[in-house]
Amino acid sequence: MVNILTVSTQPFEGQKPGTSGLRKRVKVFQQENYTENFIQAMLEAIPQADGGPKNATIVVGGxxxxxxxxxxxxxVKASLGQGVSKLIVGLNGIVSTPAASNIIRQRKATGGILLTASHNPGGPDYDFGIKYNCSNGGPAPESVTDKIYEISKTIKELKLGDAPKIDFSKLGTQQVGDLTIEVIDGVNDYVDLMKTIFDFDAIKEFFNNNKDFKMLFDGMNGVTGPYGRRLFVEEFGLDDSSVMRCVPLPDFGGAHPDPNLTYAHDLVETVDKKGLDFGAASDGDGDRNMIIGKKAFVTPSDSVAIIAHYAKDAIPYFKKHGVNGLARSMPTSQAIDLVAQKMNVEYFEVPTGWKFFGNLMDAGRCSICGEESFGTGSDHIREKDGLWAVLAWLSILAHVNKEKPAGVQDILQAHYQIYGRNFFSRYDYEEVDGKTAEDMVNRLRHQIEKKELIDKTINGFTIAKADDFEYLDPIDGSVSKKQGVRIIFKDGSRIIIRLSGTGSQGATVRLYVEKYSNDAKEYTHETQTALKPLIDVALELSELEKYTGRKEPTVIT
Structure with a gap:
């Protein structure tokens, strides 16, 4: 029998979770009752259609x-207080975000609590995060996150079980009062799922037939290290040298666990220096990915388009189930739209946030989707999935190489020959002053409302359309407004400016530029060179330096 204690508390300002949950500095979460308040609010907000917290089964990982x-x-203490029936917890509390989505779905759980700030740095002076996933395995919709926030604003007392410290380092089941705690290996179920999607024998055969083909996977000291080692070393029989930084560390080894050309520079340098054929990285919680090759960087926009193009030929899951639709986040390049048109399937442009894809997937209208922020995935789960994307690329390489030798760069160029090339880049200005960033965006919104930008020409680019992206969800009818300022030019080029909510402090300004070319002579051009005239237009239109004081972005991808 466990005593349930009633503890007085008071609300904290700003416990409003976004699409990716609540992210703050560790020191914020360490305040007395701060974490307890939020977790109780989260449990109380479980949709009644799922039975609420009473007798719920919750998957926990991070x-x-x-x-x-x-x-x-x-x-554990809050679950006891709310009458939760069972917690399914990863060994040592570690489960990747895509693996957690799968476990929720496989076990038919009520939902999941994920302890992650994704690609943000970790450690005592950095970030922590908590998010709730619903019974479909996907991030909580606004109806749930809004309810969590409302509860957090009025909370006055906590119900906490007076439980002993639980040991999560041993597999098996233990009972604490009326609460069952099952500690599982978070890797096994995920690897079993991947075997139902991809042809592991074909990938192994590709490696065996191409002994000179060398790859390197970078776990970035995050959660996917054990998953990567299991797949590439144990399943495919590659040498230990094919993986790096595969031990999860609380501070990610002092590194920034974001798989892009800036923060995964160790991988990029090694691939370049050793002339490796294939490189891949995943982020802190395993839902993002980066793909590179010999003198080749695959933008996430191109990556999801290429995966969609080869899906039914190279990946058994799509051979069996077909491709029912494609989707991308609004800032992501339009490369996947061209694939959808050729495949004659419907395609969608949604706001940033994986929950929008989840609605389409649950309705059977989207099979493959992606975000330019290094997120790629399919309807096998309801989260983006970094290792899924890596396995998709290995499947494509295995498929293409049956005909003739081809590397990552060859696959890119062959794709451009069919569809043309969408040159795309994103400039991130991290931790800028939130108010001045808002002022910058509001100035553009005002110009859009007054129709001051239409037909304006800057450096040869004439504006055809300008708006603040608004999305009507075709499944639930919800409307999402102010999702990013779009400026579209008469030649089809685009500039997008939006503020990101994934940081823990300040604001991140994201500036996206895209230019389409169907001139084969341009397909091998360097991205930043090809986009420079358009980037200059974006900086002039936004007056970004004036508002942020930044001459250079923090990260270019």
Missing amino acids: DGRYYSDEVLQVI
Whole structure:
């Protein structure tokens, strides 16, 4: 029998979760009752259609970042207080975000609590995050996150079980009062799922027939390290040298676990220096990916388009189930739209946030989707999936190489020959002053409302359309407004400016530029060179330097 304690508390300002949950500095979560308040609000907000918290089964996992151990104990105490029936917890509390989505779906759980700030750095002076996933395995919709926020604003007392410290380092089931806690290996179920999607024998045969083909996977000291080692070393029989940084660390080894050319520079340099054929990285919680090859960087926009193009030929899952539709986030390049048109399937442009894809998938209208922010996935789960994308690329390489030798760059160029090339880049200005960033965006919104931008020509680019992206969800009828300023030119080029909510402090300004070319002579051009005239237009239109004080972006992707 466990005593349930009633503890007085008071609300904290700003416990409003976004699409990716609540992200703050560790020191914020360490305030007395701060974490307890939020987790209780989260449990109380479980949709009644799913039965609410009483007798719920909750999957718990995370990326193992600093402060996770303490929060795992809080989840146990709060679950006891709310009458949760069962917690399914990853060994040492570690489960990748895509693997957690799969476990929720496989076990028919009520939902999941994920302890992650995704690609943000970890450690005592950096970030922590908590998010709730619903019974479909996907991120909580606004109806749930809004309810969590409303509860957090009025909370006055906590119901906490007086439980001993739970050991999550041993597999098996233990009972604490009326709460069952099952500790599982978070890798096994995920690898079994991947075997139902991809032809592992074909990938192994490709490696065996191409002994000179060398790859390197970078786990970035995040959650996918054990998954990557299991797949590439144990399943495919590659040498240990084919993986790096595959031990999850609470501070990610002092590195920034974001798989892009800036933060995964160790991988990029190694692939370049050793002339490796294929490189891939995943982020802190395993839902993002980066793909590179010998002198080749695959933009996430191109990556999802190429996966869609080869899906039914190279990936058994899509041979069996078909491709029912394609989708991308609004800032992502329009490369996948061209594939959808050729395949004669419907395609969607949605706001940034994986929950929008989840609605389409649950309705059977989207099979493959992606975001330019290094997120790629399919309807096998309801989260983006970094290792899924890596396995998709290995499947494509295995398929293409049956005909003739081809590397990553060859696959890119062959794609451009069919569809043309969407040159695309994103400039991130991190931790800028939030108010001045808002002022910058509001100035553009004002110009759009007054129709001051239409037909304006800057450096040869004439504006055809300008708006603040608004999305009507075709499944649930919800409307999402102010999702990013879009400026579209008469030649089809686009500039998009939006503020990101994935940081823990300040604001991140994201500037996206895209230019389409069907001139084969341009397909091998360097991206930044090809886009420079358009980037200059974007900086002039936005007056970004004036508002942010930044001459250079923090990250270019």
